[in-house]
Amino acid sequence: MTTAFQALRDAAGSPPTAQQRPLLRVDISTSSVAAGADAGLARLRDLVAARGIEIDILTVGSLGLSFAQPTLELQLPGKQPVVYGPVPPDEIEAFLDAVFADPVGQGDDSAWAIGVRGLNGAAGDAQDGVPPLSAHPFWGPQERRVMDQMGVIDPESLDAALAAGRYAALDQALDMEPMAICDLIEAAGVGGRGGGGFPAGRKWKFLLGAPGPTKYLVCNADEGDPGAFVNRILMESDPHLVLEGMIIAARATAASHGFIYIRDEYPLSVVRMRKAVAQAAAAGLLGGDILGTGMSFTLEVVRGAGSYVCGEETGLIASVEGLRGMPKLRPPFPAQRGVFDMPSNVNNTETYAHVPSALLHGSDWYREFGTESDAGTKMFSIGGALQRTGIVEVPFGSSMQALLSDIGGGVPANDKGAGKAKGIQPGGPLGGLLNADDLGLALERPPFTERGVLLGSGGLILFDERACAVDLSLYFSEFCEDESCGRCTTCHGGSQRLVEMLARITQGGGREADLDRLGVVDRALQNANCLHGQFTPYAIRSALRHFRDEVEEHVRDHRCAAKACRGLIRHRVSDPADPALAEAAALCPTDAFVGPDGERTIDDAACVQCGLCAELAPAAIVVEDRFPQAPVAASAAAAAGPSPAAAGA
Amino acid sequence: MTDHTNDALSQPGLLTPSQSQRLRDLLADLEPGKGSVLTALHRAQHELGWVPRGAISLIAGQLRLTDALIYGPATFYSEFRLTPPPATLVAWCSGPTCRVLGGERIKLILEKTLDCELGQNGPNDDYGLWLGQCNGTCEQAPQVWVNGRVVGKLSLAGSARLAQRIRDGEGAAKIAPPPPGAVEIQPALIRKESP
Ligand SMILES: Cc1cc2nc3c(=O)[nH]c(=O)nc-3n(C[C@H](O)[C@H](O)[C@H](O)COP(=O)(O)O)c2cc1C
Ligand code: SF4
Ligand code: SF4
Ligand code: FES
Numbered sequence: 001m002t003t004a005f006q007a008l009r010d011a012a013g014s015p016p017t018a019q020q021r022p023l024l025r026v027d028i029s030t031s032s033v034a035a036g037a038d039a040g041l042a043r044l045r046d047l048v049a050a051r052g053i054e055i056d057i058l059t060v061g062s063l064g065l066s067f068a069q070p071t072l073e074l075q076l077p078g079k080q081p082v083v084y085g086p087v088p089p090d091e092i093e094a095f096l097d098a099v100f101a102d103p104v105g106q107g108d109d110s111a112w113a114i115g116v117r118g119l120n121g122a123a124g125d126a127q128d129g130v131p132p133l134s135a136h137p138f139w140g141p142q143e144r145r146v147m148d149q150m151g152v153i154d155p156e157s158l159d160a161a162l163a164a165g166r167y168a169a170l171d172q173a174l175d176m177e178p179m180a181i182c183d184l185i186e187a188a189g190v191g192g193r194g195g196g197g198f199p200a201g202r203k204w205k206f207l208l209g210a211p212g213p214t215k216y217l218v219c220n221a222d223e224g225d226p227g228a229f230v231n232r233i234l235m236e237s238d239p240h241l242v243l244e245g246m247i248i249a250a251r252a253t254a255a256s257h258g259f260i261y262i263r264d265e266y267p268l269s270v271v272r273m274r275k276a277v278a279q280a281a282a283a284g285l286l287g288g289d290i291l292g293t294g295m296s297f298t299l300e301v302v303r304g305a306g307s308y309v310c311g312e313e314t315g316l317i318a319s320v321e322g323l324r325g326m327p328k329l330r331p332p333f334p335a336q337r338g339v340f341d342m343p344s345n346v347n348n349t350e351t352y353a354h355v356p357s358a359l360l361h362g363s364d365w366y367r368e369f370g371t372e373s374d375a376g377t378k379m380f381s382i383g384g385a386l387q388r389t390g391i392v393e394v395p396f397g398s399s400m401q402a403l404l405s406d407i408g409g410g411v412p413a414n415d416k417g418a419g420k421a422k423g424i425q426p427g428g429p430l431g432g433l434l435n436a437d438d439l440g441l442a443l444e445r446p447p448f449t450e451r452g453v454l455l456g457s458g459g460l461i462l463f464d465e466r467a468c469a470v471d472l473s474l475y476f477s478e479f480c481e482d483e484s485c486g487r488c489t490t491c492h493g494g495s496q497r498l499v500e501m502l503a504r505i506t507q508g509g510g511r512e513a514d515l516d517r518l519g520v521v522d523r524a525l526q527n528a529n530c531l532h533g534q535f536t537p538y539a540i541r542s543a544l545r546h547f548r549d550e551v552e553e554h555v556r557d558h559r560c561a562a563k564a565c566r567g568l569i570r571h572r573v574s575d576p577a578d579p580a581l582a583e584a585a586a587l588c589p590t591d592a593f594v595g596p597d598g599e600r601t602i603d604d605a606a607c608v609q610c611g612l613c614a615e616l617a618p619a620a621i622v623v624e625d626r627f628p629q630a631p632v633a634a635s636a637a638a639a640a641g642p643s644p645a646a647a648g649a
Numbered sequence: 650m651t652d653h654t655n656d657a658l659s660q661p662g663l664l665t666p667s668q669s670q671r672l673r674d675l676l677a678d679l680e681p682g683k684g685s686v687l688t689a690l691h692r693a694q695h696e697l698g699w700v701p702r703g704a705i706s707l708i709a710g711q712l713r714l715t716d717a718l719i720y721g722p723a724t725f726y727s728e729f730r731l732t733p734p735p736a737t738l739v740a741w742c743s744g745p746t747c748r749v750l751g752g753e754r755i756k757l758i759l760e761k762t763l764d765c766e767l768g769q770n771g772p773n774d775d776y777g778l779w780l781g782q783c784n785g786t787c788e789q790a791p792q793v794w795v796n797g798r799v800v801g802k803l804s805l806a807g808s809a810r811l812a813q814r815i816r817d818g819e820g821a822a823k824i825a826p827p828p829p830g831a832v833e834i835q836p837a838l839i840r841k842e843s844p
Contacts, residue, residue: 030834034786034799039828066788089828226744229785264691264728264836265784305687305726306782306836322686324725340684383746383787390788425745463749475748485725566754587809589761608761610754612805 004291005171008283012162022055022104025073025081027151029062029236030229030268037070040089047096061237063151064391065138068114073151076105080119082130084112115139121148138388138407143369145377146353147393150237155272158279161240167285169356173248174293178208181252185355188363189375193230194220194311194348195427195456197374197445200249200355203345206335207253210343217250217258217297218320218339218346221273222304224263224311225428226479228459230379231349233391235262235269238353239276243299245352247285248359250297253345258299259320264306274301308429308483309532313346315485326485327530348457350379369395374444382408384461385419394443400424401439404462411464422465422562423546425472427456429479430535432542433469452542454535468564469547470554474502476539484532491533494525498537507567508627510555518544558627566609570626576600578620584613662702662731672696672707681713686722690729699730727780728836735770735777737821739763739812740794740835744783747791755791755808762812776815784834797835798825 026041041059048055065071068085072095075081087095091112101107105128115133118124124132133139144150153160161167173181186201207215219242223231234242246258260277262270277299280286288296302320309315310325317339319325338344354376358366370376374396380403383389387409394403404410404424411419421436432453434441441447448455463472481495498521501514522537543551553559560568573581581600585593592606593613602613614621664672675692679685689712693704700723709716723729741756759778760766770777781794789801793811798821800811814824 028832030784031786031788033832033834034789034792034801036828038830038832042829066786069788226783227746227785227787229783229787232785264726265782267833267836302684303687303691304728305690305722306728307726319687320684322684322688322722324721326725381785381787383790384749389746429745461745461749467749471753472745472748475745475753479743566757583806587806587813589758589809589812608757610757610761610805611751612754612758612809615805 001171002174002291002293004284005167008167008285009162012159014163020077022077023058023075023081024055025058025060025075025151027062027069027071027073028059030232030266031062031066032070033268035069035086036089040070040087040092043089043092044096047093051096053096053100058154059156060152061150061155062233062391063117064147064233065114065388066390067138067388071114071151072112073117074099079105080124080127081117082109082127083114083117083133084109085114087112137409138390138392141394141398141402141407142392143377143395144393145357145369146234146238146241146350147379147391149241150233153238155237155239156275158240158276158283161238161276166238166240166356167244169360170244170247170251170285171291173251173359174291174295176251178252178254179205181248181359182208184363185252185358188358188366189370190351190354190358190366191374191376192348193350193354193378193457195454200347200351201252203335203347204249204253206333207255207343207345210335212254212343213256214342215253215255216339216342216344217246217253217255218313218316218334218344219246219258219260219349219352220311220313220316220346221260221262221266221269221349222311222316223266223349223457224308224483225431225457225459227381227383227425227461228428228457229381230391230458232266232269233381234349234353234379235266235273239269239272240280241353241356242273242349243276243280243285245355246299247280247290247297248355249345249347249352251295255297255345258297259339260299260301261304261310261316261320262301263304263310270301270303277301307485308479309485309530312530312532314530316346317344324485326487327532329529350458369397371397371442371444373446378443378458380443380458380460382460382462384425385411385414385421385464385467386462387412396444397442399439400441400443400460403443404439404460408462411462414464414466419464421462422467423463423469425461425463426459427454428459429476429483430454430532430538431456431459432538433472433546434542435546438546452545453538466562466564468560468562469543469550470502470506470560471562471564473540473543474499474506477502477536480532480536484536488527488529488533490524491528491530491536494521494528494533495536497521498525498540502540505554506560506565508558510558512556514555515544515552557629559625559629563623568626569609569623570604571602571607571609571611571614572622572624573601573620574622575620578617580617581613581620584616584621587612587616662704664697664701664703664707668697669703669707672704673711676708676711679711681711685712686714686719687726690719690723690726694729699733701731732770733774735774737776737815737824738794738796739776739778739815740781740797741767741778742781742783742790742792742794744787744790746787747783750791751803751805752791754805755793755803758805758808759793759812762809763816771816775818775820781835786834794835795825796821796827797833798827798831799834800825 071085098107098109113130116124123134149164182201190200191197310319312327315325315327334344424434477498484492689708792801
């Protein structure tokens with residue numbers, strides 16, 4: 001151990017285990033604030049001051065239990081910490097009454113208790129009637145390696161990070177030759193978590209071999225996939241872990257400077273990462289003489305500004321340079337010509353976060369989890385029509401069924417009764433669609449690739465029978481069209497054609513030939529410059545493969561069984577006497593209801609099929625197919641309005 | 650409806666002398682050739698609430714680039730706004746979890762009720778409806794952000810009621826007031842002063 005590191009560690013002290021006063025950890029992260037945690041914290045501080053409660057309040061990042069936000073954790077002296085949630089701001093007072101009842105710890109906290117978290121990585125035991133967190137379906141199956149300190153330590157304190165073991169791996173790396181670090185990381189099989197899975201150690205060797213002295217390291221924290229929020233929770237909850245991984249990478253590649261590129265939608269990540277960089281620099285963990293070893297490396301945080309293709313590494317590099325973030329042809333690869341034309345290395349945020357533990361514990365330990373193709377653990381963010389939304393860490397190769405149905409709790413009940421999973425959307429807008437029949441897939445790249453979809457960077461969205469595969473294909477195609485940087489005609493023109501065709505199909509203008517033409521556009525898009533254009537047709541391609549019947553039904557019969565495509569349905573009043581119609585009429589966004597109370601009908605020309613009336617007056621509204629199927633009486637067909645061909649014109 | 654589509658080209662977007670001075674001070678440490686365009690644009694937008702034409706020229710001068718080289722990124726990146734933000738900004742989440750839970754219909758209801766298409770402002774810039782990107786608070790889906798504060802788990806009727814309140818003059822301060830010590834979880838697109 002370097003003496004400089006020894007001194008830092010000694011000054012930082014040890015983690016709070018046997019504290020004298022109750023310790024209340026308050027999750028302040030984007031998810032908890034969305035549920036009112038900042039209002040709750042203000043309320044909590046007021047109450048604690050007013051009542052003179054002897055307690056320490058510590059703001060922390062997130063444990064990942066998004067579904068239970070806002071979460072709190074109370075650790076009484078001599079006891080294990082108990083996780084509570086949701087504790088919304090207006091329940092803070094009742095919560096305090098319960099947990100600080102006389103005698104303390106004996107009040108009824110069952111309304112909020114989730115589980116007992118064990119100390120120092122232990123599983124935890126039941127305590128005062130609260131079961132251990134490890135028995136909770138969301139927590140039990142996890143293997144929290146990079147997430148071990150998230151929601152536990154104060155992300156804005158370097159001392160807390162040091163006390164939790166951060167930078168010990170860096171201290172070790174400073175004793176190693178750069179090539180030995182690359183070898184170790186390669187042997188461990190640390191793969192890129194941004195979607196490609198490329199071995200990080202091997203990529204680092206390219207940069208190590210590139211000429212110096214100016215070489216750049218880039219952390220890709222653009223996390224552009226909507227529905228993926230793995231990098232965000234990392235930066236908000238344990239920013240020093242990411243920095244440590246980057247500094248080790250700098251040591252391994254002889255990089256001189258680094259950029260952490262964070263998407264603009266993550267303001268709290270920007271704040272916490274900037275703070276961490278400043279703290280690390282002040283403590284000598286960054287700068288001209290890192291921990292007294294003479295190693296030199298500096299870091300800066302760059303804020304993105306809202307562009308999906310800036311997640312692609314060459315687009316990201318252009319953006320770091322202050323240009324429009326348009327991807328370029330590779331080669332040259334970043335290691336040859338990167339930021340400001342200097343050799344560079346780009347890795348995902350989570351990739352860097354896996355480096356310290358791999359270095360500290362070695363490759364055998366790292367490979368204890370995972371598969372041949374994907375070693376170690378992976379963080380996933382799960383959402384959609386899901387009981388428990390949140391972020392978890394599980395071994396690569398775990399079954400998706402276990403992740404979504406057990407951990408996530410599957411589809412919640414809805415107005416149509418018990419929910420039923422219809423499919424999964426993995427890997428972001430370019431990832432494609434999977435049928436629920438494939439829920440049993442192992443979470444590693446090969447089985448996903450085999451089915452024509454991408455596992456991607458960790459976002460998984462479950463959808464139920466209210467969603468439609470054609471509508472979702474249209475949605476992702478629109479996203480890709482919007483986000484195309486415009487460099488290649490194939491990409492911006494091709495995605496435009498895709499959107500036009502899919503929009504026409506969802507409006508009843510589908511034609512038999514479309515089934516082939518979608519393939520023609522798909523093939524044309526393969527000539528696009530970067531993967532954005534090439535992967536744009538994944539959504540419709542995978543829909544044609546995994547939801548073939550549904551696509552054909554849209555194209556041939558102009559029918560959407562899910563009743564999701566607004567152009568293929570019609571809302572009609574079936575019971576004008578239903579009193580619930582009054583409110584529906586008052587809220588209808590296009591004033592489509594005509595006629596007096598008790599005789600209301602819907603003016604089909606005004607109605608935009610938004611579904612609001614069916615939600616408010618389900619017994620009085622029927623949602624029917626706009627283009628009823630043969631055999632139908634001639635009069636019914638005429639009443640159906642425009643013919644499919646006319647609607648598609 | 651207030652359509653600002655062509656403002657950036659047709660309006661001078663001049664800065665007042667005091668705005669110019671403040672912006673000059675804010676940009677003073679940025680040097681040419683260091684990739685500081687995005688940083689400069691962020692600072693300008695944070696200070697003024699949007700990026701008026703005058704700010705583009707001022708940034709170009711500071712970084713010794715042409716106006717076009719600032720205008721390019723300013724229009725390429727969706728977070729930079731070349732039109733003034735409304736007093737009450739409804740940012741509609743365009744993400745996939747919101748989508749599978751009814752988000753597209755919510756957008757439609759907001760647009761029709763506010764009589765304002767996505768990306769536009771209502772009369773006098775009192776309110777506006779803009780596109781927001783998923784920031785991973787999908788447990789609140791389907792949702793919108795009203796001046797950066799989440800209004801989540803919206804039903805279709807709930808979104809119509811929300812839009813009616815806003816249309817009828819209730820501002821963000823009433824609908825989603827930030828608590829003391831509010832934590833910012835959305836990009837600062839909120840108007841700091843009158844444009
Ligand atoms: C359109 C597009 C968007 C991408 N977005 C991201 C992203 O948001 N985050 C990310 O880490 N990688 C993203 N990638 C992958 C990066 O180009 C790159 O492979 C990755 O950052 C390398 O890091 P890794 O090896 O650690 O995964 C994207 C790729 C494409 C084609
Ligand atoms: S494929 Fe699309 S996103 Fe990629 S460079 Fe071409 S136009 Fe830009
Ligand atoms: S579906 Fe929407 S637009 Fe049509 S009548 Fe019902 S509430 Fe009005
Ligand atoms: S999809 Fe709307 S918050 Fe994620």
